[in-house]
Amino acid sequence: MNAPMNFEKGTPAGQDRERLVVIGNGMAGCRAVEEILARDPERFAVTIFGAEPRVNYNRIMLSPVLAGEKTFEEIVINGQEWYDENGITLVSGDKVESIDREHKRVIAASGRVEPYDRLLIATGSDPFIIPVPGKDLGGVVTFRDLDDVDKMLEAAGKGGPNGEQGRAVVIGGGLLGLEAAHGLSLRGMKVTVIHLMPTLMERQLDEAAGWLLKTELERRGQTVLTGANTKEIVGRDGMVAGVRLEDGTELPADIVVMAVGIRPATVLAREAGVEVERGIMVDDHMVTSDPAILAVGECVQHRGMCYGLVAPLWDMCRALADFVTEAPSGYQGSVTSTKLKVSGIDVFSAGDFSGGEGCEDIVMRDASRGVYKRVIVKESKVIGAVLYGDTADGSWYFDLMKKGEDVSDIREALIFGQAFASGGALADPNAAVAALSDDAEICGCNGVSKATVVKTILAGACSLDAVRGSCKASASCGSCTGLVESLLAVTLGGDVQSGPRTMCKCTSFTHDDVRRLIVEKRLKVIPEVMQELHWTTPDGCASCRPALNYYLLCAWPGEYEDDQKSRFVNERMHANIQKDGTYSVVPRMWGGLTNPRELRAIADVVEKFNAPMVKVTGGQRLDIFGIKKEDLPAVWADLNAAGMVSGHAYGKSLRTVKTCVGSEWCRFGTQDSTGLGVKIERMTWGSWMPHKFKIAVSGCPRNCAEATIKDFGVVCVDSGYELHVGGNGGIKVRATDLLGKVATEEEALEVCAAFIQLYREEAHYLERTAPWIERVGLQYVKDRLAEEGAVQRYAARFRYSQQFMQDDPWARRAAGEHDKLHQHLAEFRPFPGSQMENA
Amino acid sequence: MIGNWLDIGPVTQIEPGTARTLPVIGGPGAETREIAVFHTMRNEFFALLNRCPHKQGPLSQGIVHGDVVTCPLHNWNISLRSGKALGDDEGCVPTIPLKVDAGRIYLLRSAVIGEGAPAEAA
């Protein structure tokens, strides 16, 4: 394989020619030679060393080779005849081991010594291997060259140890990892992708697109674990057997592909004393710190950047060739774009999509076609784009971006793509809609044509909501909302009435629409709601995220996994934040009752954690102030040990049930109000609500528990229980309305549960019962609960959901759940005698 | 440059959409400063003093959206990129240069210690 002294091959290397030696027979090395030959074929006598035992091929096409879509022969760029015809000496399968700058020569593994006048380093990159135990086991491969592909194909061909389907674990959910996973799964393996970050391809995709990609890969049978950290690769007899994750999960594997990133291959240069940072440092002409040595490709660092895609390499090779043939042009750096080569999945991304100050996000989603498009505009210029599902306009956006073109004129139509936006007059979406033919379909879901929508508008439907109500256009998935709004504008001119307020600026739907569609379309996670309901922002805002989190929790109790990052601080920390950043802790005291054990535990906590204050709250319990976030789990553990659970003084949830002493002691008491209060609190604690929810039970109409300013209040009378709803102390005081009267405690509990569930299912997020009842009317509430069997049905749904909610969050935290929210990252003591301590 | 950066551990230790804190004990004037290290949902990392320019609210406890944190005390919006209060509010919190390399987070040592952040870290 080595080609030692075959100097005589090819055209005689004239003595007059400078000797150019290239280290690296890869994409950049060979392209650089091609570029030089195209400018001046007589200039150099060229020798190329390649560590791989083969000719120059198109590395990026290794993915299709793995997937079985191409053969190696089809991806060769320059066959042996190219080297021969151009008088190039190819030394393949022989790795250069050192550069002797003093004598201007390189020394290869075979012992071959090659003198140079000019040296070109084009060594590419090395795959990064994460330093976990087991990384050196057989069957752990990277994805860089043809040998890696062969190893993967061999594993795929073998199958599992007992003749079943072979199992592959791919570590890394970036471009390379996903292409490897795709190939292996087409080759019949059962594939699991492990990705450290929460979003696949997070350097190229935002959360929304990453979610779509993950869903699609899962639909195709791959398992995708995000936020998963590899702890160890487990082996048997020197061969890989599985992968163990940090959380203890163990995944069996017959092959493990490590595709977590690349590192510029700089060892040769570094050892030769050429200046190296992350990559080999080059100037705009690809010259290193040694004027006789050039470098190009993934191994270099130019103006602080290292690249991992081919497009920039082509630019570098042109600049290099211009320079050595003495017409220097200079390389200016490149802007890059990415496409994923997985058949049937269209993903494109370019530029900066992190957004932020001064950036405007334009988002379009089409759930029925599985499309998500986001273009980021800053100062009237496109600075980034993320496209999923429809990437036809990727190159157009990329072009606008590279040229830095001013897009203010086409801003409105930009997101619809080039065909639409560059259509001159059609750049105005209203004009474009006006130009549609009468039978053009506006709403695909409900089959409504333009003519029908216009007729509906002319018949008096002057708002989006009225159109939705009359002809159903845009009433289902909502993707045609923009078109209907344009038709309203075109048909009515200025007379469009704005509809009911939308949930927030991220959507054209109202709270009611969103709640209804979550149930109808069985939407189960936040990114899915955003995609299906065409959110106009990539990841929502501080106002819609908590609302969606609640709506999903309410619609799918038991199934939905709470999204901590969509919670306000108090709910995330299960305590109330105070002005100095410490927290207050309020344990539940059922119905306002307590006992020596609880009081002792509270007293102990106050002393142990130096709490500066304890106070009796207006909700009949004790509030411990001044607890640091790090101490919260320990405080809770102590309170739990005395039988106390979270009082949810911090939540949009059931707060307290206030009681008075009632018939057991009070000379006026008509019923056991204390006992009923405790029963109600035991039934309702832990439930999440649209807003906070307070209950009270008074033993007689003197109403010492202030039941008539609570969300749900019970006033006991001789003949039974009066049930009151919709009261509010606070900013705007509202006395309750009487919902009805019942004879027994059981009925009182049943109606309480039913009322709460109706409120939970129908109110808007952050709407307390008082404004909710003012909005829908007391009669509506009464009617809903008066329907045959309604009270039982609502109550049953409430009790079902409570099975999952009555799980003390403090106990879970005390046991270590979400411990990162409480612990410091580390402590840093930078001054004498101090050191870094990792928590 | 190497040696100027303080390795504060792997990126996985901060859940996206949240922040964690790093107390710096001692220091100029011997007071303890707290640094908040943020991981946004768009997978960027930022470090700022954990002290709202309004009334010293602990920014680490706010809701993170885009590259902004909403202070948990009175809802000021603070840019994680510049430390500046957004909208009508005025104020600025010092930022600490941060970089992520091979899955680990590094903070610029001199800025952590409080010698004043240099103009711009490369």
Ligand code: SRM
């Ligand atoms: C601790 C307590 C005051 C006290 O020391 O007594 C209290 C403290 C706070 N109340 Fe209250 N309220 C407390 C009973 C009340 C009551 C009386 C009651 O529940 O019987 C009311 C009037 C009744 C009502 O809600 O209808 C009350 C009406 C409010 C309001 C106004 C609500 C409204 O709908 O207008 C707010 C503001 C809000 O929620 O947006 C509020 C908000 C707050 C907050 C959460 C302010 C904040 O956002 O930080 C305070 C938290 C302090 C903390 O860290 O604990 N607090 N608050 C009481 C805790 C009760 C408990 O044990 O859980």
Ligand SMILES: Cc1cc2nc3c(=O)[nH]c(=O)nc-3n(C[C@H](O)[C@H](O)[C@H](O)COP(=O)(O)OP(=O)(O)OC[C@H]3O[C@@H](n4cnc5c(N)ncnc54)[C@H](O)[C@@H]3O)c2cc1C
């Ligand atoms: C599977 C896969 C898919 C990809 N898909 C895409 C894509 O879709 N789009 C895109 O833009 N990019 C893609 N890339 C990246 C692209 O292939 C690289 O950017 C490109 O190959 C880099 O060219 P290079 O010449 O710098 O390095 P390489 O092509 O890696 O060439 C370097 C060569 O130098 C040899 N070498 C190293 N050290 C020595 C030594 N000491 N002596 C002798 N020889 C040595 C190596 O063996 C190698 O053959 C993909 C990469 C892979 C692996």
Ligand code: SF4
């Ligand atoms: S009344 Fe005002 S100051 Fe007092 S606890 Fe309630 S919110 Fe705080």
Ligand code: FES
């Ligand atoms: S302290 Fe941050 S907003 Fe007031």
